[in-house]
Amino acid sequence: MARNATEPLDVLIIGGGFAGTAAGVTLARAQRTVRIIDNGKPRNRFSAHSHGIMGRDGASPMELLDQGRDEFIAFGGEVTQNEVTSLEQTGNAWTATTADGQQFPARQILMATGITDELPDVPGLAELWGSRVFHCPYCHGYEVRGRDLAVIGGRNPRFTTHMVHLMRKWTDRVTFFTNGLSLDEADRALFEKRGVALMDATVSRVQPDPESKTGVLVSATDPIEAGDSASTAIAIDQALLDEELQQVRGQTHE
């Protein structure tokens, strides 16, 4: 029997990426009335392949999401493609309003809106994000293991230096472009001990290496003279959820 649209849902999920959709499947199977509202910008949409997904390594993230959404609908879930622009609480219930003015009352709200990556302001970098430039070696490091990898400094110094050390698990050929980050003597000594090539330079541009499918050419200026350094992939520092960062740290502390 069709549900009365004015009756509050048991759960309204805002955000239908991997987290929101997985929760939706479980809730729909638990016989809750549940709707996902999603505006179609999952974080990994820039990548053609998802890795480290048990049983589906290498699958397209968008195909995985479509399949998850089909399962959700098959178990009775409902989906609205739109953006939630406001959320109001009245008594024990909530009302979400979408950009086109639709209203959705619900007893419970599950926020699964993810995060937005803030990339360093390096020309050419955004265009290669998710195809040749990545932030997570656990997801995309295996495919470029053993090759020349570059790390470009971003706005989170501790994460950047951690990432440089982490990369040594995948290759012994790591180049770190500090890109404005200042390092203390202890950092420098540790990089030297671990065989990391340090470039105290500002990265002026990254571009695809026409000689390879995964390669990137990194151009750096000041204080070293402009020049190109070929790398087979680069990983960059960017804003990560604290939770995800802790997970990375936990797995790599020796």
Ligand SMILES: Cc1cc2nc3c(=O)[nH]c(=O)nc-3n(C[C@H](O)[C@H](O)[C@H](O)COP(=O)(O)OP(=O)(O)OC[C@H]3O[C@@H](n4cnc5c(N)ncnc54)[C@H](O)[C@@H]3O)c2cc1C
């Ligand atoms: C380039 C790249 C490659 C990655 N590769 C891998 C990989 O290989 N393996 C792996 O395990 N992980 C990978 N990740 C990490 C993975 O993308 C995240 O862990 C995952 O997407 C988190 O899922 P989520 O549902 O929390 O957020 P998201 O997937 O970002 O989903 C959030 C959803 O909420 C929607 N939304 C946000 N605000 C609103 C609103 N107001 N109204 C309606 N909808 C809204 C967004 O449009 C989006 O669809 C990668 C990440 C990046 C950036």
